[in-house]
Amino acid sequence: MAQVGLQHFLVVAALLFALGIVCVVTRRNAVAVLIGIELLLNAAGINVVAFARYGGNLLAGSAFALFIIALAAAEAVVGLALIFAIHRRLRSVDLEQTETLKG
């Protein structure tokens, strides 16, 4: 078995990033889009941790990764609160039904 190296982490992160973009672009459900955003943030997190471990700047990278985790949680809270507000009004979280603003 080959040794697990930096490349393996980067490939996983790139795949996660691509999946996140696909999820954000194709899904019509607001909660699913929010999940896609979490995938994007975690892809960046994996990248940062891998670069920190293999690049030598361990402290800075680990601190950055912790901030990414904390702020991703904050973003999910705000996003879900707004989805909740929409759901109370429209009884739906489908992005195609929340289309009163356009032009």
Place this chain on the structure above:
Amino acid sequence: MPTLESLPHVLPEVALAVTAAALFVLEALWQPRGRARRVGFPLLALGGLLAALLFLVASPSSAEPRFFGGLLTQDPFSTFVRGVAIVATALAVGLALGSPSLPSNRRVEYHGLLVLLALGMCLLSSAGHLLMIYVAIEIVSLTSYLLAGFDDRGGRSAEAGLKYVLFGGVASGVMLFGFSLLFGLFGDLSLSGLGQALAHSTTLSTGAGRWATLLALVFVLAGLGFKIAAVPFHMWCPDVYEGAPTPFTALLSVGPKAAGFAVLLRFGTGLWPELATDAAAATSALPWLLLLGVMSTVTMTVGNLAAIWQDNLKRLLAYSSIAHAGYMLMGVVAGGREGPGAVAVYLAVYLIMNIGAFAVVSAVDRSAHSEDIGVYHGLGRRAPLLALAMAVFLLSLTGLPPTAGFVGKLYLFASLIHHGGFWYVLLAVVGVLNSVVSLYFYARVLRAMFLESAAGEPAPVSLANSAAALAVVLAVPTLALGIFWQPLAAIANFSGSLF
């Protein structure tokens, strides 16, 4: 500079953080009623903002511009943008007084979030480290999402908040991925460290390294472009501006944009330090400048052309603010000392005229309950003072003399033409042509106000509210600065330098 010695330099931010915390805690513990709630809390917020502004003016100068181990970089440009952010927030507090678009039982939260937003903008405009940029952008974004969805009278505002949080989340995720690539390629998170690594690294000599760097820069530009509402990251802008409560829209169109421009400039001069001194020599920054130049051209053209078809004044001003982001990007492209100076002048002018225009929209909305261009028919006869103020703001947004907008655009075009070179002059020409196009849709509003008469029996527009008063007050400097522009020249001189 180590942490303890850095503290006196961030007193404005400390004042804002304490004020925001005080607002939330007092609301929870005391739950005031009546006048204390209506007047007391806005006054507390204004007091905190005023204290922050005084701390900013009196902040000690320091030979060493980097604080907290390089997390924050303070220079004249960041000091100026912090001032713009605080003043814009204070104006938004003023606009919100008595505004029907804010639920009366959640006024205190509104002011607390506004002060937090000001804190985020101040941090963002002096962030000199990728981690600090990310944290500050998230403070600005998270408070903006909540404030955009604050009006609970209909579904529009919640929908605006939802759209904003989804677009914003994607933009910050993409930007973060770009940051992680930069960290991996150059092994540093501080902008100055990245600049040194970029100058000496062998990464750029290989084809793969160049492409990876370019990809990272494009990703970063996506996040920053979202904050300044530049095309193609502008789709959220008209919807959010229309749905959000008007007092907050006024702030959103100025504050986060100003902070976004500060971080965009600092990112460029951090990675390519020669951009700050001699822009013509910065050939290594070419892909970055090329990206920004193309973005500037596309942004102002799309913004101006889309604005032509808008019948809702808030949407029209949203597209106009997109176009203005394109104009200000011209200053970023010009670089050197003149570019940032021109951006600073334009930000000052834009602060006054754009918040003024939104104040008029807010004042009309209070009696007409609509932002449609139809309710502006005959405004010149019903509320001459308000219509006159709006005319001044619109002429200034077009950039016609003798208004402040003319002086601001003059500085932007001059920075490009002094830089010289075919592409730079061409960009300036595109800017001039765009200003001509913008005259068309601004003049449409003027015609509605002064030449067309209202159908039926329109509601009278009251001048006795904070929005109308602010609009009239802001019209004075918009005209005065167009005639006596020494203060603007002083701004350009003061804030042209970035470290």
